[in-house]
Amino acid sequence: MxxxxxxxxxxxxxxxxxxxxxxxxxxxxxxxxxxxxxxxVAVAVAALTGGTDTITHLAETVLGRYTMTTLLLVLMVSVGTFAVGVGAAWLVTMTRFPGVRFFEIALVLPLAFPAYVLAYAYTHVLDHPGIVQSVLRDITGWGPRDYWFPEIRSLGGAATMLVLVLYPYVYLLARAAFLQQSATTFLAARALGASAWSAFFRISLPLARPAIAGGVLLAVMETIADFGTVAYFSVQTFATGIYTSWFSLADRAGAAQLALCLLSFALLLAMLERAQRGRALYHDPSRRQQAMEPAHLSKGQSILAMILCGIPVLLGAVLPALILVNMGLGSxxxxxxxxxxxxxxxxxxxxxxxxxxxxxxxxxxxxxxxxxxxxxxxxxxxxxxxxxxxxxxxxxxxxxxxxxxxxxxxxxxxxxxxxxxxxxxxxxxxxxxxxxxxxxxxxxxxxxxxxxxxxxxxxxxxxxxxxxxxxxxxxxxxxxxxxxxxxxxxxxxxxxxxxxxLPATLIMRPFNYDTLAVQAYRLASDERLEGAAVPSLVIVAIGLLPVILICRQVGRGRHR
Known part of the structure; x- marks a missing residue:
């Protein structure tokens, strides 16, 4: 009826x-x-009603340092994720070399690793008592002050850890954008005398700009939200400042005002991301949708491509996993x-x-x-x-x-x-x-x-x-x-x-209600890195579940 x-x-x-x-x-x-x-709303109200004494004291002491450190970290992560993500996406999408099908999936694996877990693993290996510097001293006979070695617990070290786990955001979006591009415009540029590199920078990259910008902004948002990595490396950002003000100094007004500064920056990034998507008018004007034919690399080029794609996978997934397993067995x-x-x-x-x-x-x-x-x-x-x-x-x-x-x-x-x-x-x-x-x-x-x-x-x-x-x-x-x-x-x-x-759990968890992330952070803070490897491995193992799903989607995303 x-x-x-x-x-x-x-x-x-x-x-x-x-x-x-x-x-x-x-x-x-x-x-x-x-x-x-x-x-x-609550952060804004608490910050604006907290009085001017706290914010004045913050401006005279730590606000400038927090701002500069956070901006430098964002800049380094933006450049790093762009270079690694876009480069890897272009290689696996537009070229053919031995192992390309493996790399197009393996490049997603670092997404399963929290940045603070990588920080624990690499500190165990690269810090002064670690195996790398110990072997170096044994071979050369140098003393602790006879050589220079990059400091892992630094702003650069934190940026490196974040780049290794966040570049898949850029890689996935850039790869999808490259797959959707038609070959007609690229081939027209080549026919007019442009080299492959020139056509990439002048045609393919601008066409993929909205997707790449979205991936970089996602990585930046994760960067400003990170606490475990910067706290462990003693890098003073707004994230560590909020936690210090809330717990160590018991300064609720200071924590709220620092949170408002970070919130303003995060919302600015969100508006920029929305604006760039709204202005994303790049399109392929050709009516013929011709799939891009991948270029087959020479032997030397193939070796270089395998090295360039293998380094992020090795440093972002394989090596940390091996280090954590070794640490966990010795704990x-x-x-x-x-x-x-x-x-x-x-x-x-x-x-x-x-x-x-x-x-x-x-x-x-x-x-x-x-x-x-x-x-x-x-x-x-x-x-x-x-x-x-x-x-x-x-x-x-x-x-x-x-x-x-x-x-x-x-x-x-x-x-x-x-x-x-x-x-x-x-x-x-x-x-x-x-x-x-x-x-x-x-x-x-x-x-x-x-x-x-x-x-x-x-x-x-x-x-x-x-x-x-x-x-x-x-x-x-x-x-x-x-x-x-x-x-x-x-x-x-x-x-x-x-x-x-980690940060929300640390601040808000009920009394004596610890999680694997909190336990890993606590052990690492006490310099018990081998013990921190055990809960870290469990977190990584569980993190592989959605990454496997994403990898399956990546595998289906190949040219049909």
Missing amino acids: TDSALPLADKKRKGLSRKSGATWVARTALVAAAVCALPM EQNLLSPRYLGFIQNSLTLASVAALVTVAVAVIIGFYQRLLPGRRANGAAYVARLGYAVPGGVIAVGLMVPFAAFDNALDSFMRSTFDVSTGLLVTGSIWLLVAAYMVRFLAAALGTYEGGQAMVPANMDAAARSLGETPGGTLRRVHLPILAPSLLTALLIVFVDVMKE
């Missing part, structure tokens, strides 16, 4: 059901967006002890709950955009995506400040009224930490969900409505079964991101 044949009362009931379903989706999405905006850490099983259980619990909550919120916001498109829905999605540009330390401070004030106010009211202390109901709870993870990684889940949702034709929604389905029923019976692969990918990505997240 069609809608036109239904009695008027049934039509009204169906209309009310659909309206109530849409209202529920809209309200839930807007509440989730408000939660995402809360840390940013006294027992992965099966009750203490370590507790760390693993805590990590898996947090990551699982956070992944489920984050993906559920992403589904609601994405479905809200599809169900009721408009400024409000687009605004909710935009605010939800901003969390990825906000470092974990900023989100932690932004959530701790208002909820700590709420807990204290409630406790004071209950004491004065009923002579009962409520303590800290929200602050220091697992659920507040899960909320921080949700804010931080909602953009990743939302992007994955929207990518799958774009493959669901709109006429399916119309067909479901004509059959009497409510919005919730359409989502449950039509969208979710089709989007199961995308949802699984989103769950795995958020799960592993939470496993690796």
Whole structure:
């Protein structure tokens, strides 16, 4: 029976059901967006109401150093990820040499390694007591002051660690852009006398600029959010300053004001990324879409290409894994002890709950955009995506400040009224930490969900409505079964991101509730690097799950 044949009362009931379903989706999405905006608003309010004495003291002492160090780190990581990511993407996409199919997948593997894990591994090998300098002294007979060796615990060392694990962002996006380019414009440039290098720099690179810029900006956002690497190498950035102000100095106002500075920089980067995508008008004017024919390299060129593609894989994945395994075997850490099983259980619990909550919120916001498109829905999605540009330390401070004030106010009211202390109901709870993870990684889940949702034709929604389905029923019976692969990918990505997240966990975790990342950081801070290798290996092993999925997509992305 069609809608036109239904009695008027049934039509009204169906209309009310659909309206109530849409209202529920809209309200839930807007509440989730408000939660995402809360840390940013709270940081701004706490910073602006913290008085001028703190910010004046910061400006006279550490603010300049934090700013300069952070900017230098961003600059070095930007240049490094651009050079490695774009160069590797061009070689595996536009040339053919022995092992190219292996390298196009292996170049993604460093994405499974947190930068702070690489820092622990390379410090163990390259520091003064490490095997490299020890062998050098044994061979030459030099003393500690008779030679110069690059200092791994430095700004340059931190930048190198970050480049090795973040260049896959640029590589993946650049490779996709190169694969989508038609050969006609490139061949026209060659026909007009341009060399291969000239055609690359003047044609292919500008065409791929939006994708490359997006990848570099993602790497930069991860750089300013990093805490474990810079803290271990004693590099003073805004991320380390926030943690020091919050814990070591117990200066909440100072931490909020430093967080506001970092938040402003992160939001500026997010706006730049959005603006560059809006101005991304490069396109191939040719109507003929001819796949680029890869150039076959000579023997000498092939050897050079294999070396250039092999170095990032070797330094970013293979060598760190071997070092960590060797360190772990020589440590006294027992992965099966009750203490370590507790760390693993805590990590898996947090990551699982956070992944489920984050993906559920992403589904609601994405479905809200599809169900009721408009400024409000687009605004909710935009605010939800901003969390990825906000470092974990900023989100932690932004959530701790208002909820700590709420807990204290409630406790004071209950004491004065009923002579009962409520303590800290929200602050220091697992659920507040899960909320921080949700804010931080909602953009990743939302992007994955929207990518799958774009493959669901709109006429399916119309067909479901004509059959009497409510919005919730359409989502449950039509969208979710089709989007199961995308949802699984989103769950795995958020799960592993939470496993690796350090600053928010350090600041917000409940008392005596440590995770693998916290244990690795604590052991490394005590210079027990061999012990830190054990939890680090577990984090890396779990991180390989989404990377394997990405590698499968990379393998399918070859010319069809």
